[in-house]
Amino acid sequence: MFDSMSFRAAFSSVINSDFVYFDNAATAQKPDCMVKALSDYYGSALGSAGRGQNPLSEKASAAYAAARRSVMRFIGAAKPSEIIFTTGATDSLNMLAASYRRRLTKKSNIVISALEHNANYLPWKNACEEAGAELRIIELLADGSLDMDAARRLIDENTLLLSVTAASNLTGRLTDVRALCDMAHEAGAAAAVDASQYVPHIAPDVNVFDCDYLVFSAHKVYGPEGLGVLYCRESLLDTLAPFRYGGGMAEEHGGNIIPLPSPERFEAGTHHVAGAVAFAATLDFLSGFDAGEKLAYTRSLSDYVYSSLSAGRGINFIGHSRENLPVLSLTFEGVSPSDIDLMLSMRGFCLRSGKHCAFLPVSRLAAGGTLRISIAPYNTPDEAEKLVFAIAEAKEYLLRKKI
Ligand code: PMP
Numbered sequence: 216m217f218d219s220m221s222f223r224a225a226f227s228s229v230i231n232s233d234f235v236y237f238d239n240a241a242t243a244q245k246p247d248c249m250v251k252a253l254s255d256y257y258g259s260a261l262g263s264a265g266r267g268q269n270p271l272s273e274k275a276s277a278a279y280a281a282a283r284r285s286v287m288r289f290i291g292a293a294k295p296s297e298i299i300f301t302t303g304a305t306d307s308l309n310m311l312a313a314s315y316r317r318r319l320t321k322k323s324n325i326v327i328s329a330l331e332h333n334a335n336y337l338p339w340k341n342a343c344e345e346a347g348a349e350l351r352i353i354e355l356l357a358d359g360s361l362d363m364d365a366a367r368r369l370i371d372e373n374t375l376l377l378s379v380t381a382a383s384n385l386t387g388r389l390t391d392v393r394a395l396c397d398m399a400h401e402a403g404a405a406a407a408v409d410a411s412q413y414v415p416h417i418a419p420d421v422n423v424f425d426c427d428y429l430v431f432s433a434h435k436v437y438g439p440e441g442l443g444v445l446y447c448r449e450s451l452l453d454t455l456a457p458f459r460y461g462g463g464m465a466e467e468h469g470g471n472i473i474p475l476p477s478p479e480r481f482e483a484g485t486h487h488v489a490g491a492v493a494f495a496a497t498l499d500f501l502s503g504f505d506a507g508e509k510l511a512y513t514r515s516l517s518d519y520v521y522s523s524l525s526a527g528r529g530i531n532f533i534g535h536s537r538e539n540l541p542v543l544s545l546t547f548e549g550v551s552p553s554d555i556d557l558m559l560s561m562r563g564f565c566l567r568s569g570k571h572c573a574f575l576p577v578s579r580l581a582a583g584g585t586l587r588i589s590i591a592p593y594n595t596p597d598e599a600e601k602l603v604f605a606i607a608e609a610k611e612y613l614l615r616k617k618i
Pocket residue numbers: 240241303304305306332334335380382383384409411412432434572
């Protein structure tokens with residue numbers, strides 16, 4: 216069984232906090248081992264990775280390469296060259312969109328879904344607008360799931376790429392990534408997966424998804440800020456032009472500048488070695504826990520919050536399903552989510568209200584925005600109970616004030 220207390224014990228920032236943290240879909244708290252790895256690197260091991268032959272440079276290069284191999288194993292990639300370090304999921308998706316922008320024509324289209332975070336919407340919208348191409352959006356069914364029949368109709372021989380989220384940051388809804396990737400491939404298109412919300416709960420496997428690209432940010436999976444991943448299937452690496460030009464990405468032969476192979480080709484400039492090393496420490500920590508048991512635990516907290524609050528009147532759960540990841544989005548009859556958020560903030564709860572940078576799903580499911588509760592394995596049943604009580608109380612108080 217998942218040992219939630221030993222998981223929680225690894226997070227001093229949680230144990231020593233005066234706050235109750237339920238904003239995990241925005242960013243996760245950090246385990247002590249990750250903070251230590253960051254500080255150890257800066258404190259005693261810093262060198263310029265990929266540059267120079269001095270001992271610290273070589274040590275940093277080796278640590279950076281080892282971190283890349285850790286990420287490769289984490290997502291089931293075949294080769295380190297398939298792992299490109301970026302500054303985050305947003306960066307990864309912008310890089311991909313910039314590359315696809317060059318290939319888009321007026322005839323072609325990109326397909327995304329109505330569950331996307333803006334990071335997997337706006338780069339494609341912009342690229343399609345610039346190229347005069349079409350951006351197609353797979354709509355939602357009434358329950359907040361993707362309309363897979365619509366997906367089948369939208370993905371056609373003019374689709375260059377399908378880019379879909381594996382899980383919604385608004386509702387925690389999981390998508391059938393494999394079925395969507397299969398549809399893309401059958402139509403001759405490539406398939407990209409935004410795994411930003413998926414990775415904190417389920418270890419992604421690029422072979423199971425059969426995706427061509429996969430992106431996520433380290434900070435959502437207990438790693439450092441400023442580090443992200445763009446996985447690219449080996450056979451497609453050469454089809455991507457360098458995204459950035461500068462130091463460390465090319466060689467010079469007789470006046471000719473020749474880009475290096477991946478990953479150097481895509482990682483111009485000084486690397487975030489500290490971040491990569493610290494992320495490897497995070498992944499090592501996570502490997503000590505069974506992902507399935509971890510998810511069963513967080514889902515049990517999510518079930519508790521759902522069943523307790525949905526029993527009362529005037530609270531709606533948006534796009535909820537028991538199979539979702541433990542992310543709950545709520546609206547209230549007669550009370551705005553941000554007022555509840557504000558009241559809970561004053562009582563030490565960290566939640567999030569508003570549109571969650573998810574214009575597409577929020578406009579379809581809850582135009583006025585929602586209050587989001589996102590649960591991590593260091594959260595406890597006691598915290599969930601206090602949260603339920605505080606939300607119900609805040610709602611009643613705000614309603615009474617209106618009368
Ligand atoms: N995709 C999804 C589904 C997200 O939830 C987020 C962050 N909220 C992002 C992409 C962007 O991540 P970042 O801001 O770390 O680049």
